[in-house]
Amino acid sequence: MADQSSGDAYLYAVLSLQESQKIRCQREGCGHSAYAAIFVVRSAGQFTLLGRECFKSLYGHEWSLGRPKYMPNYSPSAGGRRLTEQERKQLLENTEAFIELLKHEFNEEQERERLRQESLAKQREEHAKVAENMRHRLAMMQAKIAAQGGMRRPAVPQLWADDRDPGSTFFCHELQDGSKWVLYLSYLQQYRYRPWPNLFEGWDETWPRSVGYVVAGEPFYRVPDLAGFLRYLKPQIVRSRDAWTESDIGRILGL
Secondary structure, eight states, rough: OOOOOOTEEEEEEEEEEEGGGEEEOSSSSSSOEEESEEEEEEEEEEEEEEEHHHHHHHHSTTTTSSSTTTTTTTTTTTTOOOOOOHHHHHHHHHHHHHHHHHHHHHHHHHHHHHHHHHHHHHHHHHEEEEEHHHHHHHHHHHHHHHHHTOOOOSOOSSOOOTOOOSSSOOOOOOTTOEEEEEEEEEEOOOOOEEEESSOTTGGGGGGTTOOOOOOOTSSSEEOOOHHHHHHHHHGGEEEEEEEEEOOOOOOOHHH
């Protein structure tokens, strides 16, 4: 991170102490106590600990030197980093060494955030592949049916999912909690997620509305965002199989 400066002055940190731990502002001729906000400034090769008013008097306003170098998320409303008594002593006895500690904390935090973002990107990529694979299989099946002149397999009574698109696949899931669910595409080209074989008490409170929702009187969740739904659901699936008919579902998940 590049230093943000005003002349040769750089703001490295904004710290805070309990009132009982207050220190003296180091601006020449000041000597007032400071504890709620202590600005650590380096100027002309020297570190100086300044109270808020002296900092504003010297540099104009709180953001005149930019954000603190090793505290990029600092905001005046959140206040400065609160110090322990041991850190307070180190700050006063060897300010440069204390700033090195802040630098180390900052670098570790940056590395943790980098790894977190990499992990999230990898998860998004994996979930996108799963969703794309499912869409591809559905498209291939529908194309095969169309190539056969629109012929369908022998009609099977649709007593359980009579709104299912007849050219689509059932995706059967057994979850970690032992419940069994089926994902399918309706003739309206909307995805449904339904407990198998019957509704159970509290089934309509299983999933957060952010991934699926229930309309009164309907025995299934509506799934508006398939990729987001699969991303949320994947860690909870212990067994997954595809089925063409409801009889197949019974053989896979049991009755």
